[in-house]
Amino acid sequence: MKRIPRERDWWRDAVIYQVYPRSFADSDGDGTGDLPGVTERLPYLAELGVDGLWLSPFYRSPLADAGYDVADYRDVDPRFGTLADVDTLLARAAELGLAVLVDLVPNHSSDQHPWFQAAVAAGRGSPERARYLFRDGRGADGGLPPNNWRSGFGGPGWTRITEPDGRPGQWYLHLFDVHQPDFDWSCPDVRVEFESVLRFWLDRGVAGFRVDVAHGLIKAPGLPDLTLSPEDLASLPTHATPFWDQDGVHEVYAAWRRVVDSYPPPDRVLCAEAWVSPPERMARYLRPDEMHQGFAFDFLGCRWDATSLRQVIDTELRTMAAVGAPSTWVLSNHDVVRHASRLGTADPGRVTGGIRVGDPQPDRALGLQRARAATLLMLALPGAAYLYQGEELGLPEHTTLADQLRDDPVWIRSGHAHAGRDGCRVPIPWSAHAPGFGFSPTGASWLPQPPEFAEYAADAQAGVPGSTLELYRTALRVRRAYRLGRGRLAWVSPVRSPVLAFDISGLRVMVNLNSAHAVLPDGWSVLCQSGPLAPDGQLPVDTAVWLTPSQPCG
Ligand code: NOJ
Numbered sequence: 125m126k127r128i129p130r131e132r133d134w135w136r137d138a139v140i141y142q143v144y145p146r147s148f149a150d151s152d153g154d155g156t157g158d159l160p161g162v163t164e165r166l167p168y169l170a171e172l173g174v175d176g177l178w179l180s181p182f183y184r185s186p187l188a189d190a191g192y193d194v195a196d197y198r199d200v201d202p203r204f205g206t207l208a209d210v211d212t213l214l215a216r217a218a219e220l221g222l223a224v225l226v227d228l229v230p231n232h233s234s235d236q237h238p239w240f241q242a243a244v245a246a247g248r249g250s251p252e253r254a255r256y257l258f259r260d261g262r263g264a265d266g267g268l269p270p271n272n273w274r275s276g277f278g279g280p281g282w283t284r285i286t287e288p289d290g291r292p293g294q295w296y297l298h299l300f301d302v303h304q305p306d307f308d309w310s311c312p313d314v315r316v317e318f319e320s321v322l323r324f325w326l327d328r329g330v331a332g333f334r335v336d337v338a339h340g341l342i343k344a345p346g347l348p349d350l351t352l353s354p355e356d357l358a359s360l361p362t363h364a365t366p367f368w369d370q371d372g373v374h375e376v377y378a379a380w381r382r383v384v385d386s387y388p389p390p391d392r393v394l395c396a397e398a399w400v401s402p403p404e405r406m407a408r409y410l411r412p413d414e415m416h417q418g419f420a421f422d423f424l425g426c427r428w429d430a431t432s433l434r435q436v437i438d439t440e441l442r443t444m445a446a447v448g449a450p451s452t453w454v455l456s457n458h459d460v461v462r463h464a465s466r467l468g469t470a471d472p473g474r475v476t477g478g479i480r481v482g483d484p485q486p487d488r489a490l491g492l493q494r495a496r497a498a499t500l501l502m503l504a505l506p507g508a509a510y511l512y513q514g515e516e517l518g519l520p521e522h523t524t525l526a527d528q529l530r531d532d533p534v535w536i537r538s539g540h541a542h543a544g545r546d547g548c549r550v551p552i553p554w555s556a557h558a559p560g561f562g563f564s565p566t567g568a569s570w571l572p573q574p575p576e577f578a579e580y581a582a583d584a585q586a587g588v589p590g591s592t593l594e595l596y597r598t599a600l601r602v603r604r605a606y607r608l609g610r611g612r613l614a615w616v617s618p619v620r621s622p623v624l625a626f627d628i629s630g631l632r633v634m635v636n637l638n639s640a641h642a643v644l645p646d647g648w649s650v651l652c653q654s655g656p657l658a659p660d661g662q663l664p665v666d667t668a669v670w671l672t673p674s675q676p677c678g
Pocket of ligand 1: 192
């Protein structure tokens with residue numbers, strides 16, 4: 125495969141594949157995916173046609189939140205490999221022309237991080253405590269949490285420690301799990317440390333960072349109680365809360381931009397994971413001197429409805445263009461119900477919470493048909509796109525996982541109200557007939573794979589016309605050849621039409637979200653299709669096509 129050097133601003137239309145190392149490929153047979161496993165499969169990613177990969181955390185961690193609880197930002201957890209394995213992975217990726225982004229988790233560390241351990245040991249008022257958000261409790265004996273903030277996973281957002289003298293002491297803030305104490309970003313040590321962590325990985329050769337909870341680092345001064353009702357929270361801008369999307373985050377990212385820009389081209393990039401609304405607030409993260417990309421989560425959470433999709437796409441393109449940023453599309457990741465399943469439920473806009481065996485089960489065939497159409501829509505849009513491992517196989521969510529096997533802290537902390545995210549994190553099926561579907565040489569797998577994964581195995585789809593894997597390969601090849609990610613979208617269908625149609629880079633894209641077949645225009649031939657056409661040549665419901673002007677005969 126010929127390696128084409130990356131353009132300086134390659135990220136503007138890049139397709140990045142998210143690898144969740146724990147569940148991608150296990151080289152040593154212990155049932156947990158690892159970095160050598162990723163390296164072995166890099167040729168598969170190159171052949172798929174993506175521009176790079178983002179590795180979810182592989183750092184030293186107790187895995188209380190699957191690695192988003194980092195105990196050492198500069199080392200690899202032995203379960204995932206070693207720093208030498210990272211170097212091997214980066215070298216192989218470079219040979220294949222693949223950019224590698226790593227995950228950066230700056231909002232919180234693990235409670236096993238030496239800084240947190242030192243903070244607990246050092247006592248009230250110490251410089252060590254100043255790196256985290258320790259506060260005295262309320263009430264006569266300090267027995268009540270300092271404020272009423274809740275953890276995003278459920279339960280209180282504060283936990284009380286025992287002081288070195290054995291007495292009940294201060295409380296620390298954790299917007300996520302109890303094992304994930306939030307840093308205090310007003311402390312200079314924290315800023316210096318993270319700039320150093322950025323350089324550590326940039327010096328090793330990474331192409332950039334996906335920034336976890338990018339909207340969470342700064343909290344409102346004085347940590348005031350949250351006074352908004354659930355209705356307010358649903359309707360008000362995210363920054364109406366005292367802990368999300370506070371203005372102070374932007375100077376952090378401007379400083380990081382200076383760090384990444386100090387490296388030679390091609391550009392090293394920052395991609396924001398920021399669940400903020402309205403979109404204008406998201407655009408602030410993507411101003412020219414801040415981050416390069418930020419996930420368009422409104423697209424991920426959009427209903428399967430033409431008018432809604434068009435509105436989300438238009439708003440996203442308009443608001444990001446206003447700051448000169450590309451849109452960064454995404455349909456699935458390790459936190460949401462896989463889109464092949466979500467789109468087969470009655471409420472595709474419900475992305476989190478997971479699906480349990482007793483819940484209404486997704487319609488697998490319908491979900492997959494829509495997922496393939498949604499992917500063709502996404503990959504035709506201007507901007508960058510992120511894929512989540514297994515979506516190129518049309519992999520569904522594991523919706524019948526036994527509750528006692530659940531690992532996600534969401535399951536525990538929500539008091540079993542939410543199944544959590546394990547269903548989208550099940551190890552990948554590579555071979556239909558191998559033990560563990562080829563995930564691991566021994567067949568071991570940290571979460572069990574459902575038997576139906578055999579149908580989706582990569583080796584059952586490779587080279588099979590019409591398979592989801594071949595659809596992704598074709599779409600990525602055509603997208604690159606026509607530079608769709610750099611194109612300008614021009615709607616052809618009228619507003620509120622249930623059939624979306626637009627032109628981009630000389631191609632016409634159509635997605636039928638109607639309840640009846642749609643007529644394809646004369647003078648165009650099908651270049652790529654998410655499913656078979658009807659016998660009369662029309663476009664079936666829940667199907668998408670990319671069309672090219674027909675060559676005149678003779
Ligand atoms: C977002 C990550 O994607 C998710 O997996 C994690 O649980 C939270 N941030 C907390 O780090």
